[in-house]
Amino acid sequence: MAQGEAALRRLTERVRAAAAGGEQLDIRGGGTKAFYAEVPHGEPLPLAELRGVSNYEPSELVVTVRAGTPLAELEALLADAGQCLPFEPPRFAPGGTVGGMVAAGLTGPTRAYVGSLRDFLLGATVIDGRGEMLHFGGEVMKNVAGYDVSRVLAGSWGILGVICEVSLKVLPRAVATTTIVFDCNEAQALAQLLAWNSQALPLRASSWHEDRLALRLAGAESAVREALVRLGGSRLEPEAATRWWQSLRDQQHDFFQPTAAELTAGDNLWRLSVPARTAPLALPGRQWIEWGGAQRWWRSTAPAAQLREAAARAGGHATLVRAADKAAGAFASPSAAILALNRRLKLAFDPARVFNRGRLYPDV
């Protein structure tokens, strides 16, 4: 504890010095998501010293953990108590940290069925751009005292402050889990996913790629058993299914990892986030659909504008995830009103723009 406090004191001093000296800091966790978002600028600010679980009582369904704690360590601790992070954050590579997970705010295959990382974030300790240590939210499920600042940190890519510690809601692991697969084309898969969406089914994850639709069912034994009877499909062997969902969660499949040669040829990885009801998108390239149709990954050489327009027409947005050249911007631009609010909030937390300048948008 005392060690943690000393580390926190050193961090606040470092931030104050940077703010006073007009320096920029690049907040570092495990570096597993360096490829995502815009290129970071500034002196590295490592958080490896902020390590360890501060509080975990399984019956409270809450864990409070320091930002530099390896995600793998947290997940192992939860698994020992029969619990999990239900939002299944993608890990991409070993070594990722809890702070990086929150700053990126990414959610895995379960997003459409259990909620996002932000939904499970209950509280945070953060150092702002003046070197002030602040606590928002807490360790309880329901808390409406003041603005819900901690949840804004999810997906903030570190631009608002140094996330030092977070409290996360956790859930028991499902008693029963089964994966079933169907052969179908994209249009059939999207229609089927929508139809199932409005029924009381124990859906936990979905995926369509190369004419194969996979569904993960999870819940009470009887609920899964009944759903199997209703839905049909062919069952995957449980261990193989677990491995397959993990590889999807961590984006280990070749589809998600273009080679250097492919990237040079402009064969980029795009993430399109659209309303689930969006009809098949007529874009050149290959596709992987998740989240009941609401997340559509594309490997495409099409120009950025074409993907961004297709997503916007559907009421969504497109992120350029892996590319040799991100001149088109990693993230789509929000409306002028929202972009202005992004800028003003950045300055409210970090007036000297010390942290992760340009990581979200070049001028934020």
Place this chain on the structure above:
Amino acid sequence: MSLAAHAPAQPSDPTGMADPTGVADPTGVADPTSRADRDLRQREVVEALATVLPRAAILSRHEDTVAYECDGLTAYRAAPLVVVIPETEAQVAAVLAVCHRLAVPVVARGAGTGLSGGALPHRWGVSLSLAKFNRILNIDASSCTAVVQSGVRNLAISEAAAPMGLYYAPDPSSQIACTIGGNVAENSGGVHCLKYGLTLHNVLRVRGFLADGEAVEFGSEALDAPGLDLLPLIVGSEGMLAVIIEVTVRLTPKPQLARCIMASFDDVESAGAAVANVIARGIIPAGLELMDQPMTAVAEAFVHAGYDLAAAAILLCESDGTAAEVAEEIERMTAVLTASGASRIEVSHDEAQRIRFWSGRKNAFPASGGISPDYMCMDSTIPRKRLAEMLRAIGTMAEKYGLRCVNVFHAGDGNLHPLILFDANDAEQLHRCELFGAEILEASVRLGGTVTGEHGVGVEKLNSMCVQFSPAERDHFFAIKRAFDPFGLLNPGKVIPTLQRCAEYGKMHVHRGMLPFADLPRF
């Protein structure tokens, strides 16, 4: 945005709003300006509003505005300068632009059922009623979403979605009357949010206007939107950041069946421990509520729910899903509750009985109104494991302040609703009640919780915010407010206490409930 270009005329500042944070005295009690000044200002504002609204949509005579003087927290009242009831979005934007130009505070208002004074009018401000925005615009059964205007009642959404086998999950007790716009402003919960989440978890997109009338949209019908995720700031912002006009909510497929267990306990400790045990066994009930004996007696007399009046506390524990799933879960729940020392267990045998079990809980507030001239409903959250400790502490406080208190808890999420019974006509009782309430909130913070779980801060819990947040944290709340509303015109004076207010309140209070001489016995 350039501040200079958008600076509204700051006249001789009759609003008393020179403080850009907008924290003037919202009730206007301490306002020294004369009646004549107010009449003059009222005429000016009405004239300006009449250029953008039909006369019938502007109320300024006392007999017309008196109905708007308070919300569900009736102990606090203030007469608004003007009430407007626009019908179109263009009118709302125009009203905001006019108010921005004249530096008039704007207090948005739904059904006025809030329990913390969030919609309490500003004496120098416009109360903006969204009552006419009451249309359900679209229900899309396949994507399980509904697009509704902000004045639509919570229950009306579920009623409209029912033919499609869907419903809107968050169910605050006031759901028959409260509006979705108000739910978004307060991040309302309900008895089923342990399993189905709060308003935040069930809202995809919010459309509205900033203080200057600029249109803005937060979130998306996709599952995320580019840039910082501002939706969690808007949800629960108590009308301080934007005026909400339209909400896209997520609908949930109706479970085939729900059954509820009523479990009796001979002491509150066992009941509190049972709550933790259920969750430790990996069960997430659809609802998990605790009522103490005084509350049970009051509710039973009011609705004849069939509660066990001999029990020191009862738990209502609900399971929903398919028939087989519910049977499996009820069996597991029963085993845990029995092992935790339940003295009696009754499982609802049909839907009528299940609804009867809940009717007592859902009518806890009106039932309490029947046995006392007034009651004050508290709303704090603590870690579940401290439930019994908290109940004991509340019992001791009740003796100390000489007031009765009945307790209903959303036990599954540790959210407490102690109801302090008192007579508001007796100023001394009201004072004791306020001290009692403040002590409950401070104890909640000390036990690792928060001063409000779902009812909001409003004006009621301004002082308690000084206990929970440091000056630097409160400064950040003000900075967020300024980022959205640079001149502090939207619902000024609510939610965030000024440094000065905290200094006055804090004579013997220290941040996060760490009282000086913490080891002295206090209750």
